[in-house]
Amino acid sequence: MKVLQVLPALDSGGVERGTLEIAEALVQAGHESWVVSAGGRLVSQLEAAGSRHVHWDLGRKSPKSLLQVRPFRRWLSQNEFDIVHARSRMPAWITLMALKRLAPGQAPHLVTTVHGLHSVNRYSAVMTRGERIIAVSETCRRYILDNYPSARAEHIRLIHRGIDPSQFPRDFQPSTEWQANWQQEYPQLQGKFIVTLPGRLTRLKGHREWLQAIARLSQRMPDLAGLIVGGDAPGKADYAAEVRQQIKDNGLENIVTMTGHRTDMREIYAASNVIISLSTKPESFGRTVLEPLAMGVPVVGYARGGVAEILQALYPAGAVEPGDLEGIVDAILGVYNGQHTDVKPNDVFLLEKMQAETLKVYQELVAP
Structure with a gap:
């Protein structure tokens, strides 16, 4: 697969970290990973792991951002992606409008992720317009169903965010x-x-x-x-x-x-x-x-x-x-006082599981 992830920037934060984690999983699985953003300190890490980064500011909340739609459509057409994964609202709008005028066989499949419980309005609704909608928690899944009736339940995929146990090991002791x-x-x-x-x-x-x-x-x-x-x-x-x-x-x-x-x-x-x-x-x-x-x-x-x-x-x-x-x-x-100190091992919220389930969503669309 040839997959493009789109977000405002690559500086810091959960959305940015998740983008890098999926990019790494794509490369490791032999797929082609691209990311479009306005850049940031995580770009070097992304590229070192084998992904391609294209500097394009699609996240600015301004009507002028809509001027990007036509050149972005032309660029998407030239690069023939299988999947475009939008992770933020303004980039999602530009992506959606760019895809509308591409020929059916030429347009990549659109995936969106609802990372946050945004204000309920038309601007936020774009995050429920993907052919597949990833919810990062049951709370997010319920938020989508309760507030956006046009979002079809069968298109929503609950994929909890996860961590790498080697990065946060049980009973870790600092040096x-x-x-x-x-x-x-x-x-x-x-x-x-x-x-x-x-x-x-x-x-x-x-x-x-x-x-x-x-x-x-x-x-x-x-x-x-x-x-x-x-x-x-x-x-x-x-x-x-x-x-x-x-x-x-x-x-x-x-x-x-x-x-x-x-x-x-x-x-x-x-x-x-x-x-x-x-x-x-x-x-x-x-x-x-x-x-x-x-x-x-x-x-x-x-x-x-x-x-x-x-x-x-x-x-x-x-x-x-x-x-x-x-x-x-x-x-x-x-x-x-020594009560309730036992914490259960984390076998639910795992990075490897999150990566595998996200790639499975892409594959549902590319090879149903």
Whole structure:
């Protein structure tokens, strides 16, 4: 097969990571893998793994982007792809319009992936226009069926996102060098029970509720340390200032540490006692929930969206009714007191399974 994936850019994020993972699977299986994007720091990694990248900015949310339709149609016609896989809304619109005027035997099959629970409107509806629609969780599948009646259930394929067990191995221990550097950088964390909230400083991640939980726990856990891992989000400086002010107002300066952006999340998961997920809205999946659980680290979070699916499969004791902050506190105390520490092995959300099932979707269309 000759497969093209289309997305806005290749900088960072779950969509980008999934694109690289499928590109790698295509190459390893002997297929031809192409990606169109506006570029980014992951392009070199994509090309090193055997895919071709074409620099084309189809993700800009502007009416001017529609000027790309005709040249993109001409390019698609010249390259004779079997599959075009659209992973984002604006590139999906340009792709859909480009395919419309190609001759039936000349047009590649269109696959779309619903990665997120977007606002329900005509703009978002394009992600349900593929001949096959991939939903990254049962939450996503239900979102499609509930909000887009024109999407046919038999065309939707539920393919959970997955991780490579070798990247997040069970009972992983950081290197001696990493531990020494960590101790030197954050000596205040040594010997503490570390409760970690990963995620950039955006309101969606629930930092302020987490700080309320930390304030309550500090009265009952003398060795408590709270850890916020994530940098300031672009355009969210006011929220970041709110978080820092709340730390000060609650007298948590000696308990809460903010690391900023880090690239060593696996090691930080291993150094933590509990990971927290308090997203204020349902998420389509929840990679920062799955990764530590795969390593055997307990995760406590609000049971909604994709996070609920992961917790139910791997660590039901960590699932708390959304909004029940006291339930979050109790679940953390349970781990602190040695209860509910057993996390099930991850045999559900696996990268290899996700790759194989995605290639199977392509093959359904190319060779039914």
